[in-house]
Amino acid sequence: MSKMKPSPISPLAPKKFPKLPPIAGVSFGVAATHSYYKGRDDLLFMAFPQGTKCAGLTTRSSMPSAAVEWCRAHLPQGQARALLVNAGNANAYTGKAGAKHAESLAKTAAHVLPCPLEAVFMASTGVIGKSLNLPPLTRAISKLEPKLSAKADWQKAAQAIMTTDTFPKMATCKVKLGKAEVTLNGIAKGSGMVAPNMATMLAFFFTDATLPPSVLRILLRDAMPSSFHAITIDGDTSTSDTILFFATGQTHHGAPIRGAKDARLRGFRKALHALMHDLAQQIVRDGEGISKFITVKITGAKSNLSARQIALSIANSPLVKTAIAGADANWGRVIMAIGKSGEPTNRERLKLRIGGISIVRRGAVLANYNERPVARHMQGRHILIEADIGLGKGCAEIWTSDLTHDYIRINADYRS
Amino acid sequence: MSKMKPSPISPLAPKKFPKLPPIAGVSFGVAATHSYYKGRDDLLFMAFPQGTKCAGLTTRSSMPSAAVEWCRAHLPQGQARALLVNAGNANAYTGKAGAKHAESLAKTAAHVLPCPLEAVFMASTGVIGKSLNLPPLTRAISKLEPKLSAKADWQKAAQAIMTTDTFPKMATCKVKLGKAEVTLNGIAKGSGMVAPNMATMLAFFFTDATLPPSVLRILLRDAMPSSFHAITIDGDTSTSDTILFFATGQTHHGAPIRGAKDARLRGFRKALHALMHDLAQQIVRDGEGISKFITVKITGAKSNLSARQIALSIANSPLVKTAIAGADANWGRVIMAIGKSGEPTNRERLKLRIGGISIVRRGAVLANYNERPVARHMQGRHILIEADIGLGKGCAEIWTSDLTHDYIRINADYRS
Numbered sequence: 001m002s003k004m005k006p007s008p009i010s011p012l013a014p015k016k017f018p019k020l021p022p023i024a025g026v027s028f029g030v031a032a033t034h035s036y037y038k039g040r041d042d043l044l045f046m047a048f049p050q051g052t053k054c055a056g057l058t059t060r061s062s063m064p065s066a067a068v069e070w071c072r073a074h075l076p077q078g079q080a081r082a083l084l085v086n087a088g089n090a091n092a093y094t095g096k097a098g099a100k101h102a103e104s105l106a107k108t109a110a111h112v113l114p115c116p117l118e119a120v121f122m123a124s125t126g127v128i129g130k131s132l133n134l135p136p137l138t139r140a141i142s143k144l145e146p147k148l149s150a151k152a153d154w155q156k157a158a159q160a161i162m163t164t165d166t167f168p169k170m171a172t173c174k175v176k177l178g179k180a181e182v183t184l185n186g187i188a189k190g191s192g193m194v195a196p197n198m199a200t201m202l203a204f205f206f207t208d209a210t211l212p213p214s215v216l217r218i219l220l221r222d223a224m225p226s227s228f229h230a231i232t233i234d235g236d237t238s239t240s241d242t243i244l245f246f247a248t249g250q251t252h253h254g255a256p257i258r259g260a261k262d263a264r265l266r267g268f269r270k271a272l273h274a275l276m277h278d279l280a281q282q283i284v285r286d287g288e289g290i291s292k293f294i295t296v297k298i299t300g301a302k303s304n305l306s307a308r309q310i311a312l313s314i315a316n317s318p319l320v321k322t323a324i325a326g327a328d329a330n331w332g333r334v335i336m337a338i339g340k341s342g343e344p345t346n347r348e349r350l351k352l353r354i355g356g357i358s359i360v361r362r363g364a365v366l367a368n369y370n371e372r373p374v375a376r377h378m379q380g381r382h383i384l385i386e387a388d389i390g391l392g393k394g395c396a397e398i399w400t401s402d403l404t405h406d407y408i409r410i411n412a413d414y415r416s
Numbered sequence: 417m418s419k420m421k422p423s424p425i426s427p428l429a430p431k432k433f434p435k436l437p438p439i440a441g442v443s444f445g446v447a448a449t450h451s452y453y454k455g456r457d458d459l460l461f462m463a464f465p466q467g468t469k470c471a472g473l474t475t476r477s478s479m480p481s482a483a484v485e486w487c488r489a490h491l492p493q494g495q496a497r498a499l500l501v502n503a504g505n506a507n508a509y510t511g512k513a514g515a516k517h518a519e520s521l522a523k524t525a526a527h528v529l530p531c532p533l534e535a536v537f538m539a540s541t542g543v544i545g546k547s548l549n550l551p552p553l554t555r556a557i558s559k560l561e562p563k564l565s566a567k568a569d570w571q572k573a574a575q576a577i578m579t580t581d582t583f584p585k586m587a588t589c590k591v592k593l594g595k596a597e598v599t600l601n602g603i604a605k606g607s608g609m610v611a612p613n614m615a616t617m618l619a620f621f622f623t624d625a626t627l628p629p630s631v632l633r634i635l636l637r638d639a640m641p642s643s644f645h646a647i648t649i650d651g652d653t654s655t656s657d658t659i660l661f662f663a664t665g666q667t668h669h670g671a672p673i674r675g676a677k678d679a680r681l682r683g684f685r686k687a688l689h690a691l692m693h694d695l696a697q698q699i700v701r702d703g704e705g706i707s708k709f710i711t712v713k714i715t716g717a718k719s720n721l722s723a724r725q726i727a728l729s730i731a732n733s734p735l736v737k738t739a740i741a742g743a744d745a746n747w748g749r750v751i752m753a754i755g756k757s758g759e760p761t762n763r764e765r766l767k768l769r770i771g772g773i774s775i776v777r778r779g780a781v782l783a784n785y786n787e788r789p790v791a792r793h794m795q796g797r798h799i800l801i802e803a804d805i806g807l808g809k810g811c812a813e814i815w816t817s818d819l820t821h822d823y824i825r826i827n828a829d830y831r832s
Binding site for chain 2: 060061062063064090092093094095096097098127128129130131234236237238239317318319322323325326328331332333335336337338339340341342343344345346347360362363364365403404405407408409411412
């Protein structure tokens with residue numbers, strides 16, 4: 001059982017939470033199973049109508065959780081009828097028993113709905129290596145089924161999947177698709193063990209649009225580089241990262257859309273990207289112990305990949321992150337992080353700006369460099385670091401949090 | 417001027433400091449230049465007799481300091497007459513002015529000794545990107561010269577090169593070489609910005625043996641993988657890392673040694689390696705904010721390089737380091753770190769031990785796993801993490817520190 005004291009809400013939490021509207025065809029409920037947490041919901045059970053299509057992306061960890069493997073096995077069919085998410089236990093590194101537990105969860109949902117087993121998707125987040133306490137979960141699934149409702153509160157869904165998160169992450173929009181207007185809802189969780197290529201991060205998207213799995217997959221994938229792949233909290237990548245996108249097909253918008261290049265998708269594509277961007281930034285805003293939101297922009301690198309590696313070298317550097325936590329305009333540590341990246345750089349060509357203020361030229365600090373406006377920028381909640389490498393056209397943008405006493409407090413106490 | 421409060425001495429500091437004997441031919445002195453620190457020595461000036469040979473290794477950062485570039489330019493000749501080390505300012509990312517400052521330092525030493533300019537070596541450690549305050553340094557060099565002494569206290573030398581270090585790092589031994597006994601002394605500094613491939617780390621070795629630069633270089637290089645390349649504090653690599661090895665040639669041990677394969681070098685090679693191993697571990701023992709010394713041993717990887725990457729993925733993981741700081745037997749985070757390494761691994765074949773106690777088998781925790789002895793091990797000062805990947809014969813060992821509140825305190829306050 002967790003002895004974790006809840007953290008105060010992040011200073012970078014949104015001031016207002018959006019009210020998510022219903023999505024035609026989506027009904028859900030939440031429950032407190034008491035299997036890990038006390039006194040809070042920790043299970044989300046969602047049901048979708050026949051014909052719901054889905055696509056998804058999962059962690060690049062070589063130690064994937066049982067839920068991740070379950071999803072991978074069934075994503076190719078692209079048919080979804082249910083989503084189960086439990087918080088507190090990741091069911092990761094739990095061997096054959098863990099795989100059986102995942103199957104039991106799916107079987108329970110498939111039995112009570114009823115629906116085909118392979119149409120049940122799931123995600124588990126929490127402690128790694130601990131056997132799932134199955135009976136409270138299966139009991140809760142059975143009890144929830146009659147109560148699943150299209151009018152249920154989406155904020156409760158976003159809260160039920162939280163672990164060390166300090167606020168629920170939600171986003172929504174309406175967009176024209178062909179002849180109709182459709183709705184897009186997204187919920188996510190993530191706070192630590194968050195690094196590019198999927199983090200301890202779950203995100204689920206829902207729409208009433210009618211789209212085949214192949215289109216859902218391409219739309220998701222195309223929006224990743226400037227959303228969930230652009231964030232890092234601590235450079236640690238989870239065993240359980242999962243993004244799933246469900247389209248219930250309850251709204252018809254003219255002739256079927258068969259490919260991602262269909263011109264009618266333009267607005268929808270933008271809307272999905274905006275939602276993903278918003279939720280990815282919300283995850284950083286809730287980065288464990290965050291006091292400042294940091295944007296690292298690299299231009300002029302040899303390639304986009306090289307720019308990304310340089311940006312990550314800065315964003316994951318403990319010395320850069322602690323300097324920012326201390327509101328210290330210590331740009332020398334950014335130089336250090338660029339120098340250690342292993343990427344092609346040139347000391348004399350590098351340009352560095354913090355808070356929009358130029359700092360270096362020809363391998364040294366500018367003669368007229370005035371630290372005062374940079375120091376003032378460092379006092380704020382949003383820190384902008386921009387480096388132009390001066391070697392090519394590669395660019396990248398990464399968002400991260402600072403490294404504070406609260407990160408240590410949260411992570412030296414979490415679990416036992 | 418530094419506002420840094422001095423940290424209390426590391427709990428992992430050696431109980432006793434060795435007394436370093438004189439090295440025939442080496443004389444030195446230290447001074448407080450007040451150019452950065454108040455009330456402490458921050459300049460080391462050493463002189464060597466004619467015929468002194470040297471070799472060295474410098475940072476792999478693409479943003480090397482002026483002192484690093486100075487050493488690189490003159491190491492190929494392998495002739496040394498002086499060593500200058502200043503603490504507080506790294507003279508890194510200081511452009512052409514920085515290069516001129518380095519030259520001025522060397523010129524001052526070459527003038528007062530006197531000796532050829534290219535026989536002066538130097539290292540600078542401290543803040544990056546700040547222009548060196550030259551006059552106090554050159555004045556101190558001139559003033560020190562008449563006071564250089566073969567009987568000077570080596571502990572003072574080791575103290576004068578410290579930055580955030582909490583204790584001076586020294587090692588010494590005597591060893592038979594051919595017909596004679598020679599002495600080996602080593603001093604080092606390093607506490608943060610320490611990662612493999614040389615860290616914010618300076619180390620200097622001195623011997624009275626008579627050895628050519630090529631042999632010195634090979635001996636240094638061969639001992640690196642299991643000494644200075646096996647340590648990481650924070651994964652951050654400095655612009656200023658320098659290791660130099662000086663042989664004064666004051667002791668003659670029979671026929672000249674021309675190659676590193678000379679059988680007479682066997683004991684000397686071992687002794688140097690022991691010194692390097694000792695000093696590298698001392699640097700970790702003084703890792704910023706350290707409360708526990710962590711050894712990560714990987715076996716059974718596809719290759720030694722792959723083993724090293726996996727070991728570093730564990731050793732640099734903020735979540736592993738904070739769990740250990742909290743004495744939490746959270747082995748799931750070690751699994752996470754192995755999974756995110758990007759190296760070939762196999763979940764079912766992996767074996768993991770903490771404190772010598774087996775934890776997993778076939779992709780799950782052992783049925784009879786008892787956390788109590790692991791929890792007890794985690795309470796200690798020395799933490800041992802061993803993973804067998806089960807795929808090959810690659811192995812590696814890395815030493816690191818935990819990630820504590822004190823690391824944040826030190827690094828969020830350092831500099832301004």
